[in-house]
Amino acid sequence: MSAFPTQAQIVIIGGGIIGASTAYHLGKLGFSDTVLIEKHKLTSGSTFHAAGLVGQLRSNAGITQLLGESVKLYRTLEEETGLATGWKMNGGLRLACNQERWTEVKRQATTARSFGLEMHLLTPKEAQELWPLMDISDVVGAAFLPTDGQANPSDITASLARGARMKGVTIHEDTLVTGLTVRNGRVTSVETSRGSIACEIVVNCAGQWAREIGAMAGVNVPLVSVEHQYMVTERIEGVTPNLPTLRDPDRLTYYKEEVGGLVMGGYEPNPIGWAADGIPEGFNFQLLPSNFDHFEPIMELALGRVPALETAGIKELINGPESFTPDGNFILGQAPELTGFYVGAGFNAFGIASGGGAGKALAEWIAGNGRPPYDLSPVDILRFGRNHQDVGWVRARTLEAYGKHYTIAWPHEEHASGRPLRRSPLYDRLKAQGAVFGEKLGWERPNWFAAEGEEARDIYTYGRPNWSGPVARENRAARSSLGILDQSSFAKFLLMGKDAEAALSYLSAADVSGPAGSVTYAPMLNERGGIECDVTVARLSPTSYYVIAGTGAATHDFDWIRRNISSALDAHLVDITSAYAVLTLIGPNSRKLLEKLTRDDVSNAGFPYASLREIRLAGAPVRALRLTYAGELGYELHLPTEFALTVYEALMAAGEEFAIANVGYRALETLRLEKGYWASGSDVGPDQTPFEAGLSWAVQLNSGRDFIGRAALEAKVGQPLKKRLAGFTVADPNVILLGRETIYRNGERMGWLSSAGVGPTVGLPIGHGYVRRAEGGLDDAFLLAGDYELEVAMERVPAKIHLGALYDPENERIFA
Missing domain, CATH: 3.30.1360.120 (Probable tRNA modification gtpase trme; domain 1)
Known part of the structure; x- marks a missing residue:
């Protein structure tokens, strides 16, 4: 065993699959001065009892890309390291047993096509041919992803660890972290049971212990432990090594082959949280007592699908706690509280599926000095806010999210737990007037208003929802006379100091040098030229600005602005969100x-x-x-x-x-779609430049002023664009557009919708999306010359492209 180090450039805490993958990828990037420490043995946390299914499709392109990176790695890792990984690309089946679920599956298949994943819709009989053991009497249809698969969690972690060592990374087991030393806003050393390691960067991959590790440095990691059970059977006749993984969400269950038998687990609607008062000391390679009573409803559902389970021998019922998060997405990125402190945790029982790609993304994040390699905002730790500081709130929301793991993901569905939490002063008044609220970052926000005689609640569907009429009514009121909307949840910052203008001028691509009283749309770009912050700034005085950001971007945008203000400047950022209401x-x-x-x-x-x-x-x-x-x-x-x-x-x-x-x-939302305005986080984000998003007017390249992203934009001037944001309408008002529908031009797949809805004023379904073309570029002539279709739930419908606003294209009403 190598001598215990006293210093390193990077220290990774946690020897599960995420820590091992991050170490492996850091080694590949040349960060050989990296040390991984594990309190017990590799995989002794939750990795050793993970089920090991590897699925790829998610509703976000970036996360789907990340999961695809896992598959790419697992296909070659064994050859590279010489250690078996148990990887099998045996494909994955997903069943639908009612019409609403079938609609969801068909929309998922369209999403897969949008993102370039191969996914096939099957009849019940075709699905049974791939998975002969199942009863299909209630199956409506199925989807099959041939590139999904399964892996052995412990083997793949060991292979990653060997790969990391081959690239110079050192790994030390039986090393407990006892503290973290913080100086000047960053961790400077990791204190362990074997001594102190001075370092520049810490990566918290401690799984269920990540919240405790984060707390040592004042970093909030919003996750909690939840019991998760699955059963392992003896050999079953007909179970072959190439049997695909199977997900049966209507029966809340999943299956995979293991040594001629089956692993069967599920996501019960009444999950049991664990370790509310802290994880017991010495909890390594341990499981919880099997809870047969709690598993019995899952077992009954499984028997209806796989009758062979009735006579199968049961090896064990594994009850292993795992870390889950309030929104069901994992946590990556640099913590807002510190510089150089990264987190990779909270994988919601799909850490094996995510492990290869998450470790790669996290390593590239570190190599990029805190910049993710592509848009990973759904899993970025900066998505959390004040509501996530309280572990009680986090636990309540996490248990709700766990219980919905296999329920239908309804469009526009809201969570119910932990509400209401953050309320504007108008909350009670609006509720009394029929407000139906949604929640974002803990804020209660009015989504729509029920009139007398209308039921004031959301009724979810893949068809036309019950709020369509009220929303159209509100749209008409705003267009014809006057509407009022409570937007108190806006994030609001004050930037002040004698160098405030200099700081903001470097942060923003727009000209913010106007006089007091001027208001500027001021996109802030990353080094790639992508739109990192979609903000509006108002100049209050020569030395102060009022910065307005979206509710969900509160933590991210504050962090971006603060980190990019030079310490040499007299400019200070203060969050004043709670001080101001907005009508x-x-x-x-x-x-x-x-x-x-x-x-x-x-x-x-x-x-x-x-x-x-x-x-x-x-x-x-x-x-x-x-x-x-x-x-x-x-x-x-x-x-x-x-x-x-x-x-x-x-x-x-x-x-x-x-x-x-x-x-x-x-x-x-309907009003902005009709006007052709972009939506932050969907239509514009870190992977889209202002040129691609149609926001060139907001960029001041001719000023001679340097700003973040300027060099990237200058390099693109005169170059053909490879993607362009455009609007689309469908003539049939019965078509429901939700986003992620595939865009076809002249029969060729060329992108997908990034946001969508309906326009009551124009009477048409509306979508916004990027048309993409790798070769030849995109100009107006090319875009307008094509014949377009949108694929909606695997059916193509004719569509019309629009490069301008559908409503008031001359802006006469705005400037009236």
Whole structure:
């Protein structure tokens, strides 16, 4: 055994598959001064009892890409290291046993096609030919991914560890982390039972222990342990080595072949949390007592699918706790609390499927100085917020997410646990008026409003939902007269200091040097030229700016801005989200309403578009911004939280003359789709440049000013674009567009929809998506010359492309 190190460039904590994979990929990238430490033995946490299924398809392109990287690695790893991995590319089957599930599966198949994955729809009989042991009497159809498979978790981890050692990484087992030393905002050493290791970077891959490890350095890792059981049988006649993995979500179960028998497990709707008061000391290579009573409902469901289980011998019922997260996605990336502290944990029982790709992404993240290799925002630790600080809240939401693991993933479905948590001052008032709320980052936000006689709750479906009528009603109110929307959940930051302009000018591709009162859409780019932060900034004074970001981007955008302000500058960022409520007025009568309640000049000349005015409104100090995300005359009223209810009441009373209507976020979505505005996080993100997103107007390349991403954009000037954001409509109003539908041009697959919905004003389903072309580039002539179709649940429907707004393309209503 090599001598225990006293220093290293990188220390990885945790010797499960994620830690081993990260070590392997760091070694491949040349980071040989890397040490992996494991408190007991490799795989002794949850890896050794993982089921080992490897599926690839997810609803996000980046995560699907990551899972595909796992398969690529597992196919070659054994040859590289000489250690068996147990990898078999035997394919994966997914069953559907009712029409709604079949619709979900067909939409998943379309998503797979969008992302370039091979996926086939099968009849029940065709599925049975691949999996002869199953009863298909209730099966409607199935999907088959031939490149899915399974692996032996312990073997593949050992192979990764050998690969890491072959590249110079050292691994030390039986080494307990006892503390982390933090100085000047970063970890400088890892304290262990065998001594201290000075280091520059720490990677927390400690699985169920990751939250405890993070807490040692003041880092929040929102995960909890949940019991997860599966059964291992003796040999069963007819179970062959090449039997595909099988997922039967309507019966909550999954299956894989193992030594001629079956592994069968499931996701019960009433999960049992574990170790609420901490994981017991010495819990290594250990399982929990089998809970046959709790597993019995899963067993009964399985018997209906695989009758051979009735007579099969049972080797064991494994009850192994695993780490799960509040949204069912794993956690990667650099923690917002520290520099150089990375996390790879919370894999929700698909750590083996994710392991190869997650380790690769995390290693490249580290090599990129905190920048992920591609858009991984659904798993980025920066997606969490204040609501995730409380472990009780995290546990409640995580158990709900676990219980929904195999339920139908309904469009627009909301979680119910841990609510309400963060409420604007208007919450009770809006609820009394029929508001049906959604939740984002703990905030309660009005999605739509039920009128008298309408049921104020979401009824989920893959068809036309019950809120369609109310949302169309709200859309009409905003277009014809006046709507009001509570957007208090906006993230709001104050950037101040004598160098505030210099700091923001380097961060943003836009010109933010305008005078006090100017409002600028100011996209912030990464070094690849992708849109990292989709923000609006308003200049308050020569030394201060007001920065507005989306609710879900609160942690990410604050972290990005803070980290990219040079320490040599006098510029400081403060989160003031909770200090201000936001009431948004939408519609042609919005100015008339303001004129009834303020003596300040809100005329078009006195208060032009893209400007800010400090006004008095109904006795309250209001920071008013003339902006729109709906394509109508509109204003955002930002005001101290304690005035919110008073101002809302005044607006509603004075607005009766204009038939003012409450509108929700789902109506806002229809309004922005009709206007052709982009949606942050779906239409624009880190993998899309302003050129590709149609936002060239927001970039100031001719200023001579340096900003993050400038060099990448300059290199693209004059080069043909390989993807372009465009709008699409379908003539048939009965077609339901949800996003991820495949785009076909002249019969060739060329991309997918990034966001979609319906436009009540134009009376058409609407989608936005990137048309992609690897060779030859994309210009207007090419785009407009094609005949387009969208694949919706595996059926192609004719579509029309649009390169401009469907509603008010001349912007006459905005500037009225």
